[in-house]
Amino acid sequence: MSHGAIVRPPMEPPTDPEPAEATPEFEAANKRLDRRRGLLLALPSWAFLTLFFAVPLLIVVVYSFATRNRFGGTDLSGWNIEGYRELGQEFVRNLVLRSLWLAIITTVICLVVAYPFAYFLATRSPAVRNLMLVFVMIPFWSNFLVRNYAWRVLLGNDGPVSQATEAAGLGETTILFTQSAVVLGLVYGFLPFMILPLYAAIERMDWSLVEASRDLGATGWQTFRQVSFPLSLPGVIAGSILVFVPSFGAYVTPQILGGGKDPMLGTYIVAQFLEARNWPEGAAASTVLMAVMLGATLVYFRTGGRTL
Amino acid sequence: MADAVAAVEIRGVTKRFDEVVAVDDVDLTIADGEFFAMLGPSGCGKTTTLRMIAGLEFPTQGSLRIFGEEVGTLPPNKRPVNTVFQNYALFPHMTVLDNVSFGLRMSGVNKTEARQRAGEMIELVQLDGMAARKPNQLSGGQQQRVALARALVNKPKVLLLDEPLGALDLKLRQEMQTELKSLQRELGVSFVFVTHDQEEALTMSDRIAVMDQGKLLQVGSAEDLYARPASRFVADFIGQTNLIEATVADNNTIVLQNGQRLRAPSPHAAGTAVAMSLRPETIQVGARGSVPAVHEATSLEGVISSASYLGHSMVYEVSIDWIDLEVRTPMVLSEERFAPGSEVAVWWDRRSDWLVAE
Numbered sequence: 001m002s003h004g005a006i007v008r009p010p011m012e013p014p015t016d017p018e019p020a021e022a023t024p025e026f027e028a029a030n031k032r033l034d035r036r037r038g039l040l041l042a043l044p045s046w047a048f049l050t051l052f053f054a055v056p057l058l059i060v061v062v063y064s065f066a067t068r069n070r071f072g073g074t075d076l077s078g079w080n081i082e083g084y085r086e087l088g089q090e091f092v093r094n095l096v097l098r099s100l101w102l103a104i105i106t107t108v109i110c111l112v113v114a115y116p117f118a119y120f121l122a123t124r125s126p127a128v129r130n131l132m133l134v135f136v137m138i139p140f141w142s143n144f145l146v147r148n149y150a151w152r153v154l155l156g157n158d159g160p161v162s163q164a165t166e167a168a169g170l171g172e173t174t175i176l177f178t179q180s181a182v183v184l185g186l187v188y189g190f191l192p193f194m195i196l197p198l199y200a201a202i203e204r205m206d207w208s209l210v211e212a213s214r215d216l217g218a219t220g221w222q223t224f225r226q227v228s229f230p231l232s233l234p235g236v237i238a239g240s241i242l243v244f245v246p247s248f249g250a251y252v253t254p255q256i257l258g259g260g261k262d263p264m265l266g267t268y269i270v271a272q273f274l275e276a277r278n279w280p281e282g283a284a285a286s287t288v289l290m291a292v293m294l295g296a297t298l299v300y301f302r303t304g305g306r307t308l
Numbered sequence: 309m310a311d312a313v314a315a316v317e318i319r320g321v322t323k324r325f326d327e328v329v330a331v332d333d334v335d336l337t338i339a340d341g342e343f344f345a346m347l348g349p350s351g352c353g354k355t356t357t358l359r360m361i362a363g364l365e366f367p368t369q370g371s372l373r374i375f376g377e378e379v380g381t382l383p384p385n386k387r388p389v390n391t392v393f394q395n396y397a398l399f400p401h402m403t404v405l406d407n408v409s410f411g412l413r414m415s416g417v418n419k420t421e422a423r424q425r426a427g428e429m430i431e432l433v434q435l436d437g438m439a440a441r442k443p444n445q446l447s448g449g450q451q452q453r454v455a456l457a458r459a460l461v462n463k464p465k466v467l468l469l470d471e472p473l474g475a476l477d478l479k480l481r482q483e484m485q486t487e488l489k490s491l492q493r494e495l496g497v498s499f500v501f502v503t504h505d506q507e508e509a510l511t512m513s514d515r516i517a518v519m520d521q522g523k524l525l526q527v528g529s530a531e532d533l534y535a536r537p538a539s540r541f542v543a544d545f546i547g548q549t550n551l552i553e554a555t556v557a558d559n560n561t562i563v564l565q566n567g568q569r570l571r572a573p574s575p576h577a578a579g580t581a582v583a584m585s586l587r588p589e590t591i592q593v594g595a596r597g598s599v600p601a602v603h604e605a606t607s608l609e610g611v612i613s614s615a616s617y618l619g620h621s622m623v624y625e626v627s628i629d630w631i632d633l634e635v636r637t638p639m640v641l642s643e644e645r646f647a648p649g650s651e652v653a654v655w656w657d658r659r660s661d662w663l664v665a666e
């Protein structure tokens with residue numbers, strides 16, 4: 001059966017219907033109207049964002065170029081880039097790399113743990129889904145700080161985890177105040193931020209595409225690689241950013257579960273403002289952190305925003 | 309063909325979704341190279357039957373063979389069957405070429421060859437020059453062709469089509485009907501074609517299966533179904549018909565509800581409740597007393613209750629005591645027109661009625 005050698009009756013090629021031309025003046029007037037209406041509706045949120053987001057952001061950026069005076073205060077004069085230059089010190093560089101590394105590990109672990117769970121969730125009946133989504137949310141009902149302390153108790157020297165591993169003959173668990181504990185805490189804290197966008201992306205995926213793929217001869221794994229995963233990519237990227245960004249600048253978890261032994265970016269920034277009283281330096285670090293986050297978000301809009 | 313192995317053989321297949329019996333004890337044989345249509349009202353189980361052949365759904369019980377091989381619970385990727393889905397289900401993140409070459413790439417054909425064969429198939433469905441587009445840059449008819457090419461490129465032994473033309477407008481639909489039919493003839497592949505458009509089924513198919521409420525009612529050629537329906541449902545569902553309830557009196561006579569006797573040879577036993585199916589175009593109408601003697605035993609008297617002019621024919625509604633008959637007279641034969649209220653007689657050739665017992 002050769003498809004190439006077939007003689008077929010000629011048929012008119014399919015034609016695209018031409019879209020009707022809109023009159024240019026009307027078009028322009030309509031656009032203006034839309035824009036004006038849009039602006040009006042957006043006014044409250046613009047005001048809110050300007051007041052509570054743009055202004056503080058600007059203040060931070062301004063301070064990053066200011067001068068630190070001898071009394072630990074900050075003079076808004078003598079503009080310089082000393083704050084940024086100090087970020088080049090080796091120990092700051094190490095700490096940024098460490099934060100980056102821990103944030104990446106946290107993100108990857110969250111992704112690996114959350115994906116199968118989100119997939120499972122998205123394939124359940126609505127009743128089961130809602131129940132399980134509530135379980136995912138439960139941790140949010142209590143304070144983040146409290147939850148971190150709870151982990152400190154759990155992981156502590158004579159804590160339940162240690163007792164359990166000892167009873168199981170695996171010896172004491174001594175991960176509290178290590179980077180592993182920090183990663184554990186971060187994963188625990190930010191996992192829902194990974195689960196929710198993944199769930200949303202997988203849930204709204206067109207399942208007939210999976211069936212089509214199987215029907216065309218793909219195995220389950222091939223279907224996942226070629227169809228389900230690419231289609232859930234917007235969720236993967238959104239979740240990764242939502243986990244990566246707060247992990248990178250985390251303060252509470254490294255402080256409580258890491259014991260502040262290895263300072264991370266968040267710890268360092270807080271220290272600059274509160275202890276070292278070097279506001280320009282803290283502000284510079286914050287600005288860099290925000291730039292990284294902004295970059296990550298742009299990546300999201302460029303890749304994830306366009307694939308679907 | 310008699311002893312050739314069937315393309316699809318369904319034996320006693322039932323599919324239950326919890327309490328719903330979607331497909332109820334169906335037996336069906338589809339021959340190799342056949343254009344087979346499945347017809348029935350919404351929810352009758354057409355899609356479910358198709359999905360079981362594809363392996364997207366497994367039967368609750370029964371046996372399903374494709375070219376002799378039992379495939380009951382074989383996953384869809386292991387069956388020599390491909391599907392054109394109703395909503396096309398094209399992969400939105402892939403180009404037309406990647407969509408069409410998908411099946412080949414998944415089954416391990418190397419990339420160059422897969423692309424080449426996909427390219428040929430794209431040409432065959434007349435989409436040359438659109439290989440690099442994404443599905444959302446295509447019109448409905450073009451997407452339909454991609455779906456077709458994507459399935460056919462794998463050279464399936466059976467192609468399943470679930471209302472593939474449902475989303476197209478009438479003109480494109482008719483164009484695609486012709487095209488699908490000639491494609492099927494050229495490739496010699498069995499097509500199993502689900503539709504709820506009876507005209508589509510009648511014009512395209514070698515054989516048609518009529519389903520209702522999960523049950524397979526009748527399988528046959530268009531003519532079988534139209535002229536020799538096996539049940540009231542099929543008689544009524546395929547084309548238009550008048551169903552007149554009656555009881556069998558003897559092997560040549562039936563008795564209507566008003567006691568009138570009509571000549572109608574019947575294989576059914578005396579006393580069987582039957583319905584006589586009379587197609588509107590087989591009935592003739594004339595003034596009372598003008599019934600030809602040969603049709604005397606197959607005639608009724610009534611009153612015209614409505615008359616409409618349809619250009620090529622006249623359609624009369626004739627009310628006869630307890631029933632209304634629809635009569636369709638070709639314009640060329642209706643020298644005499646009847647106005648509502650006219651007292652008339654209707655008669656038919658004794659070979660044009662058909663009795664159904666179910």
Ligand SMILES: Nc1ncnc2c1ncn2[C@@H]1O[C@H](COP(=O)(O)OP(=O)(O)OP(=O)(O)O)[C@@H](O)[C@H]1O
Binds near residue numbers: 325350353354355
């Ligand atoms: N996954 C499912 N779960 C529960 N019930 C189902 C499922 N799929 C189909 N059904 C039921 O099975 C019956 C047959 O459905 P099916 O889709 O086969 O009908 P269909 O003949 O294709 O109808 P349509 O012409 O509307 O497409 C329906 O009553 C439907 O509600």
Ligand SMILES: [Mg+2]
Binds near residue numbers: 354355356470
């Ligand atoms: Mg259907």
